[in-house]
Amino acid sequence: MSSSKRQLILDDVVLKLKSIKSPRLGKVSQKPEEFSRLARTAFPFVLVTVVSETKEDIAMDSRLSTLNVDIKVTLDGKGKTENGESQMTAIIEAIEEKLEADRSRDGNAQLTELLEVGDVSATAHPLISQTLSFGIQYTYLKGNT
Amino acid sequence: MAHAQDDDLVKIVPDIFDHGVDTFDPELTRSTEDVNRRIKAEWWSQRRDPKNFVASKLKSSEWERVTIYHALAYYILPRLSNFQENDTFQRQMIFYRERYMEEFATVMAAGFFYDDDGDGVYEEAEVEYNRTERLYR
Numbered sequence: 614m615s616s617s618k619r620q621l622i623l624d625d626v627v628l629k630l631k632s633i634k635s636p637r638l639g640k641v642s643q644k645p646e647e648f649s650r651l652a653r654t655a656f657p658f659v660l661v662t663v664v665s666e667t668k669e670d671i672a673m674d675s676r677l678s679t680l681n682v683d684i685k686v687t688l689d690g691k692g693k694t695e696n697g698e699s700q701m702t703a704i705i706e707a708i709e710e711k712l713e714a715d716r717s718r719d720g721n722a723q724l725t726e727l728l729e730v731g732d733v734s735a736t737a738h739p740l741i742s743q744t745l746s747f748g749i750q751y752t753y754l755k756g757n758t
Numbered sequence: 759m760a761h762a763q764d765d766d767l768v769k770i771v772p773d774i775f776d777h778g779v780d781t782f783d784p785e786l787t788r789s790t791e792d793v794n795r796r797i798k799a800e801w802w803s804q805r806r807d808p809k810n811f812v813a814s815k816l817k818s819s820e821w822e823r824v825t826i827y828h829a830l831a832y833y834i835l836p837r838l839s840n841f842q843e844n845d846t847f848q849r850q851m852i853f854y855r856e857r858y859m860e861e862f863a864t865v866m867a868a869g870f871f872y873d874d875d876g877d878g879v880y881e882e883a884e885v886e887y888n889r890t891e892r893l894y895r
Contacts, residue, residue: 639778652777652838652847 618721618753619666622680625718626661626747629711630684636703648687648740657688657704664746671752680749681728684708687742697741698733705730708745722751760790761818761825767834770826777838782829785837789829793821793862801866801888817871817880824865827858 616624623643630641640646640655643662651658664681671677686704688697709727716725731744764781767774774782794813802811831854839847866888871880 640776641778649840649842650846651840653840654778654838656778658778 618751619663619678619680621721622718622749622751623661623663623682625721626682626684626712626749629715630659630661630708633707633711636700636707638704648737653689657686657700659708660685660687674755675752676755677750677752680751682747682749683744684747685742685744687736687740689739701733701741701743705743705745712747718749718751722749724748724750759814759818760786761793761816761821762786762790762823762829766822767826767829770823771830774834779837782834785829785833786825788833789825790821792832793825793828796862797821801886804888812876815873815876817873820865820870824858824861827854827861831855831858 627641627643630638637657638659639657640651641659641661643660645660645662646655646658648658660683662683662685664683666678666680668676668678686701686708688701688704709730712725713727717723718725726748727745728748729746731746733741733743736742760783763786764775764783767782767786794816797816798808798811798813802808831851835847835851835854839845839851841848869885869887871884872886873880874884
């Protein structure tokens with residue numbers, strides 16, 4: 614059975630993030646993890662989640678859907694230090710650049726746009742995190758997401 | 759050449775590449791060198807001139823699991839571990855260290871090939887044995 618467009622889009626996001634080699638990313642996952650159980654090498658940890666999805670009719674049989682996807686980067690920054698923040702900035706830029714290189718998500722979406730870059734926050738010492746919010750629009754035929 | 763590759767590692771620990779590391783080739787290469795050194799010390803050098811040992815004359819496939827267990831215990835899992843309390847990687851290190859010791863002794867006792875004449879063919883006459891009674895803790 615073929616995957617839904619929604620899944621193909623998310624798979625493409627994860628695939629593109631995993632292809633980033635510089636700056637180095639750790640584990641890229643769609644599942645939340647308990648940080649204390651992660652390997653050292655899993656940081657910077659990147660979590661991809663669908664926050665919400667809105668839909669509207671564009672024709673009798675067609676729907677326009679917008680996936681709101683959060684990409685949360687968590688790194689072991691030993692506190693909110695200047696070094697941690699500059700590392701985070703480089704990662705955020707690399708993610709933005711990579712996902713905007715193909716805004717069609719390998720032909721499955723109409724548009725990918727960066728909506729917001731959140732503030733750097735201290736998650737739990739010594740971890741710091743920052744979230745990018747993307748909107749990804751795609752169309753599908755009724756009943757075939 | 760290393761006795762084991764990334765693909766061989768996955769056969770033992772299927773999720774080993776879920777931790778943000780693309781390859782463990784350097785760790786497997788280092789473990790191959792360590793395993794070869796131990797073979798040389800515990801078998802070859804007991805009977806022959808240490809200078810004449812040629813590691814490439816060993817049959818790599820026979821040392822694959824030994825190398826993987828060694829790499830996991832001494833290089834890979836320590837790299838993953840955050841060395842905090844109840845860290846699962848530390849428990850695995852102990853487990854694989856024991857597997858390494860057992861497997862090394864088993865291969866030594868069961869017999870292994872060393873291509874003595876260097877013709878690229880492993881013959882029955884080139885099977886070596888080394889029973890070790892050492893107790894590892």
